[in-house]
Amino acid sequence: xxxxxxxxxxxxxxxxxxxxxxxxxxxxxxxxxxxxxxxxxxxxxxxxxxxxxxxxxxxxxxxxxxxxxxxxxxxxxxxxxxxxxxxxxxxxxxxxxxxxxxxxxxxxxxxxxxxxxxxxxxxxxxxxxxxxxxxxxxxxxxxxxxxxxxxxxxxxxxxxxxxxxxxxxxxxxxxxxxxxxxxxxxxxxxxxxxxxxxxxxxxxxxxxxxxxxxxxxxxxxxxxxxxxxxxxxxxxxxxxxxxxxxxxxxxxxxxxxxxxxxxxxxxxxxxxxxxxxxxxxxxxxxxxxxxxxxxxxxxxxxxxxxxxxxxxxxxxxxxxxxxxxxxxxxxxxxxxxxxxxxxxxxxxxxxxxxxxxxxxxxxxxxxxxxxxxxxxxxxxxxxxxxxxxxxxxxxxxxxxxxxxxxxxxxxxxxxxxxxxxxxxxxxxxxxxxxxxxxxxxxxxxxxxxxxxxxxxxxxxxxxxxxxxxxxxxxxxxxxxxxxxxxxxxxxxxxxxxxxxxxxxxxxxxxxxxxxxxxxxxxxxxxxxxxxxxxxxxxxxxxxxxxxxxxxxxxx
Amino acid sequence: xxxxxxxxxxxxxxxxxxxxxxxxxxxxxxxxxxxxxxxxxxxxxxxxxxxxxxxxxxxxxxxxxxxxxxxxxxxxxxxxxxxxxxxxxxxxxxxxxxxxxxxxxxxxxxxxxxxxxxxxxxxxxxxxxxxxxxxxxxxxxxxxxxxxxxxxxxxxxxxxxxxxxxxxxxxxxxxxxxxxxxxxxxxxxxxxxxxxxxxxxxxxxxxxxxxxxxxxxxxxxxxxxxxxxxxxxxxxxxxxxxxxxxxxxxxxxxxxxxxxxxxxxxxxxxxxxxxxxxxxxxxxxxxxxxxxxxxxxxxxxxxxxxxxxxxxxxxxxxxxxxxxxxxxxxxxxxxxxxxxxxxxxxxxxxxxxxxxxxxxxxxxxx
Numbered sequence: 001x002x003x004x005x006x007x008x009x010x011x012x013x014x015x016x017x018x019x020x021x022x023x024x025x026x027x028x029x030x031x032x033x034x035x036x037x038x039x040x041x042x043x044x045x046x047x048x049x050x051x052x053x054x055x056x057x058x059x060x061x062x063x064x065x066x067x068x069x070x071x072x073x074x075x076x077x078x079x080x081x082x083x084x085x086x087x088x089x090x091x092x093x094x095x096x097x098x099x100x101x102x103x104x105x106x107x108x109x110x111x112x113x114x115x116x117x118x119x120x121x122x123x124x125x126x127x128x129x130x131x132x133x134x135x136x137x138x139x140x141x142x143x144x145x146x147x148x149x150x151x152x153x154x155x156x157x158x159x160x161x162x163x164x165x166x167x168x169x170x171x172x173x174x175x176x177x178x179x180x181x182x183x184x185x186x187x188x189x190x191x192x193x194x195x196x197x198x199x200x201x202x203x204x205x206x207x208x209x210x211x212x213x214x215x216x217x218x219x220x221x222x223x224x225x226x227x228x229x230x231x232x233x234x235x236x237x238x239x240x241x242x243x244x245x246x247x248x249x250x251x252x253x254x255x256x257x258x259x260x261x262x263x264x265x266x267x268x269x270x271x272x273x274x275x276x277x278x279x280x281x282x283x284x285x286x287x288x289x290x291x292x293x294x295x296x297x298x299x300x301x302x303x304x305x306x307x308x309x310x311x312x313x314x315x316x317x318x319x320x321x322x323x324x325x326x327x328x329x330x331x332x333x334x335x336x337x338x339x340x341x342x343x344x345x346x347x348x349x350x351x352x353x354x355x356x357x358x359x360x361x362x363x364x365x366x367x368x369x370x371x372x373x374x375x376x377x378x379x380x381x382x383x384x385x386x387x388x389x390x391x392x393x394x395x396x397x398x399x400x401x402x403x404x405x406x407x408x409x410x411x412x413x414x415x416x417x418x419x420x421x422x423x424x425x426x427x428x429x430x431x432x433x434x435x436x437x438x439x440x441x442x443x444x445x446x447x448x449x450x451x452x453x454x455x456x457x458x459x460x461x462x463x464x465x466x467x468x469x470x471x472x473x474x475x476x477x478x479x480x481x482x483x484x485x486x487x488x489x490x491x492x493x494x495x496x497x498x499x500x501x502x503x504x505x506x507x508x509x510x511x512x513x514x515x516x517x518x519x520x521x522x523x524x525x526x527x528x529x530x531x532x533x534x535x536x537x538x539x540x541x542x543x544x545x546x547x548x549x550x551x552x553x554x555x
Numbered sequence: 556x557x558x559x560x561x562x563x564x565x566x567x568x569x570x571x572x573x574x575x576x577x578x579x580x581x582x583x584x585x586x587x588x589x590x591x592x593x594x595x596x597x598x599x600x601x602x603x604x605x606x607x608x609x610x611x612x613x614x615x616x617x618x619x620x621x622x623x624x625x626x627x628x629x630x631x632x633x634x635x636x637x638x639x640x641x642x643x644x645x646x647x648x649x650x651x652x653x654x655x656x657x658x659x660x661x662x663x664x665x666x667x668x669x670x671x672x673x674x675x676x677x678x679x680x681x682x683x684x685x686x687x688x689x690x691x692x693x694x695x696x697x698x699x700x701x702x703x704x705x706x707x708x709x710x711x712x713x714x715x716x717x718x719x720x721x722x723x724x725x726x727x728x729x730x731x732x733x734x735x736x737x738x739x740x741x742x743x744x745x746x747x748x749x750x751x752x753x754x755x756x757x758x759x760x761x762x763x764x765x766x767x768x769x770x771x772x773x774x775x776x777x778x779x780x781x782x783x784x785x786x787x788x789x790x791x792x793x794x795x796x797x798x799x800x801x802x803x804x805x806x807x808x809x810x811x812x813x814x815x816x817x818x819x820x821x822x823x824x825x826x827x828x829x830x831x832x833x834x835x836x837x838x839x840x841x842x843x844x845x846x847x848x849x850x851x852x853x854x855x856x857x858x859x860x861x862x863x864x865x866x867x868x869x870x871x872x873x874x875x876x877x878x879x880x881x882x883x884x885x886x887x888x889x890x891x892x893x894x895x896x897x898x899x900x901x902x903x904x905x906x907x908x909x910x911x912x913x914x915x916x917x918x919x920x921x
Contacts, residue, residue, distance in 0.1 A: 172638075172640070174636050174638060174640040175640050175642060175643075177605075177607050177627070177634070177636075177640070178634065178636060178640035178642070178701075179642075179653070179657070180606075180607070180626070180627040180628050181605055181607070181627050181628070181630075181632055181633065181634035181702070181705075181711075182628070182633075182653055182654040182657065182701065182702070182705040183628045183629075183654050183657050183658040183705050183706075184628055184653075184657040185626065185628055186626070188657055189628075192653075192657065193642055196642075196644045197642075197643065197644055199644075
């Protein structure tokens with residue numbers, strides 16, 4: 001009864017244009033005031049520290065080399081990821097075996113393994129005493145850029161596959177069939193028709209993978225060794241500050257310098273992709289008519305699928321789960337009881353685990369509240385065409401800014417407010433980083449719902465709020481869920497920005513990075529178990545989330 | 556030569572049998588229609604012939620060649636999709652020369668072929684436009700031109716007119732037939748519109764629930780339907796239930812529901828059997844008042860509808876069955892609602908069918 005009344009009030013309010021638009025406007029104000037401007041202003045506050053870097057040519061050179069490494073690794077890894085992801089997405093959407101559902105789920109595994117744990121897992125797999133290198137006498141793959149590439153390949157893989165699977169599912173098969181009936185063998189049909197049509201999604205997959213590679217810090221730091229990319233450089237300088245090797249001013253100058261270049265070059269690259277991506281055309285001429293024909297049919301197709309599966313298993317899945325090995329050993333050797341009792345290195349662990357999940361939950365909830373009206377503004381063009389397009393571009397900015405650079409500039413901004421508690425700073429940092437994920441998935445979902453649905457509901461007598469709860473929410477449930485999962489996992493994994501903004505609080509990935517880097521002395525069994533718990537709890541939470549929001553069907 | 560033959564073709568989608576042991580022969584240079592209500596399997600059959608899907612069992616021949624294992628690109632077919640499937644990222648011209656290009660013709664040859672087919676569909680303007688900028692009628696022509704440019708010997712048309720306005724549809728359907736005939740192509744045209752199928756086809760296969768129920772020329776199907784479904788689906792029929800009182804040499808004496816006795820001609824039904832009498836609405840003669848003679852039904856006009864060329868009457872018989880009658884609207888004076896009339900029909904023009912086991916409504920339901 002009470003509930004009924006409450007809905008009535010909301011319905012009545014939702015009919016008023018002024019109230020609706022106040023809400024939309026509030027969402028936009030929140031976006032600018034809390035998400036977009038603080039990091040930008042933060043950088044400009046410290047503008048003068050740049051002088052520090054200019055005065056130290058070796059430091060400047062080191063920063064430039066590191067940033068160049070970031071882009072080289074990012075571009076290369078993303079290109080390889082897209083090349084490897086396409087046949088996998090193909091297999092998942094076009095294959096006929098019923099095992100493909102399992103494969104589809106397995107492809108998400110690196111996504112739910114928090115990146116710090118993923119980094120340690122890969123380190124063990126490729127370079128550990130029980131890993132691949134040990135089989136070859138311990139020299140096959142050492143820490144450094146090869147391992148970074150393998151790591152970035154692994155954590156971008158599920159993102160790329162997910163985007164491409166979505167694109168292939170939406171794609172109308174008739175285009176490809178038409179091409180076949182006009183005389184093109186399967187591969188040529190795909191090259192000349194399917195790829196050009198889903199090109200925006202291929203570009204989007206590339207951009208997401210690239211952005212992720214540039215901004216990842218925690219896991220990269222674990223496997224980097226002496227190699228430095230942009231985020232590792234900032235992390236290293238921060239460690240040098242705490243061990244007294246550099247001054248506060250040098251640290252600030254170095255981070256501002258590296259962050260600024262990362263941001264400017266990233267934005268330039270994305271702008272270039274946006275402008276030239278649409279003009280990019282795959283060659284239309286028949287280059288190798290016979291080879292293409294041969295590659296199209298059964299034998300070639302099955303060997304292609306074979307290679308795809310081997311790449312996935314050997315380079316993505318197995319390395320990602322390798323940490324389970326020391327985790328299980330730890331269970332049988334007594335490390336478990338030490339862990340549960342919270343003694344030794346474990347004294348901070350459980351508290352941090354709780355902090356990470358609490359933080360992720362708050363950020364997911366807040367992201368939903370502030371992101372949803374924004375998604376509607378963008379999808380339904382509430383303030384006209386141009387503002388919506390502009391907002392659509394702006395919300396993506398946190399995605400392409402390296403998270404450590406984002407954290408650093410946020411810290412610079414918020415530290416001018418003395419009353420700001422560290423936890424709130426963490427919330428803001430994570431909110432900024434995860435904001436695009438939620439808004440993007442929601443606005444895409446709203447755009448897919450035809451305006452007719454809303455209008456039909458209105459003509460049948462539903463008030464705007466009822467339309468929202470009875471039509472829009474049920475139809476976008478799946479997207480809300482996947483958006484929430486992305487935000488949650490991203491927050492649990494986040495290391496770079498976290499390290500940058502906090503001095504006392506420690507989230508779980510920070511602890512794991514410290515363990516691996518021997519900042520806190522921990523055995524490999526302990527690290528394995530620490531990663532194991534993190535993966536296990538993340539998995540359980542995501543499973544619960546899926547069960548709670550389980551629907552009768554997907555729309 | 557490209558005649559198309561399918562033998563014992565079956566295709567299931569999960570539990571649903573889309574095509575149930577179908578055999579069919581389409582002759583060389585024939586304009587052939589697959590006609591039936593939605594879900595009858597006609598599109599499935601077309602896609603099987605094209606090679607877009609694979610049969611569970613059965614054989615497909617194009618000419619003398621078994622093509623079950625031949626991929627669609629090597630079957631020498633042109634397929635026109637209901638949505639046209641024009642490639643959205645290519646201009647009209649690029650769409651048209653796509654076939655020659657992927658078949659490895661050089662640019663010059665491709666251009667010659669492109670010009671030829673555009674001549675055929677009478678479309679030369681807007682070649683650099685993108686498909687999204689064209690009208691439905693233009694998209695349809697381009698889709699056909701594209702299929703022809705690829706060197707198709709057989710045109711497979713999946714509801715090719717379904718997306719067009721009624722007026723455009725009626726114009727284009729004759730053009731399609733003329734083009735196929737001029738180019739000596741074999742065409743298989745899928746449609747659910749019986750007037751479309753009747754007006755352009757050499758022969759028609761009527762399909763229902765995954766099976767072909769009758770194959771014949773439009774006239775054969777209309778004048779000699781061999782089952783109730785065809786009698787109902789092609790044109791229009793009045794169905795009157797009754798039973799056979801006497802049968803000799805195909806001459807039947809029938810007692811209709813309500814007790815009226817009539818004569819009709821029919822094979823395959825014997826004395827005492829339940830039957831359904833099918834009579835086309837234009838067969839009846841209708842006179843005011845009561846007139847006793849052979850093969851008459853008495854009733855009252857219940858409804859008169861003016862349809863332009865024709866007037867449609869609904870007559871309620873004494874048996875409470877209702878009968879539809881169609882008359883040319885200008886040939887004679889209309890009869891008012893409530894008037895008592897006598898209907899009569901020639902016994903050789905009515906069709907007699909055994910009463911279906913599943914019931915009449917079930918048998919004719921689409």
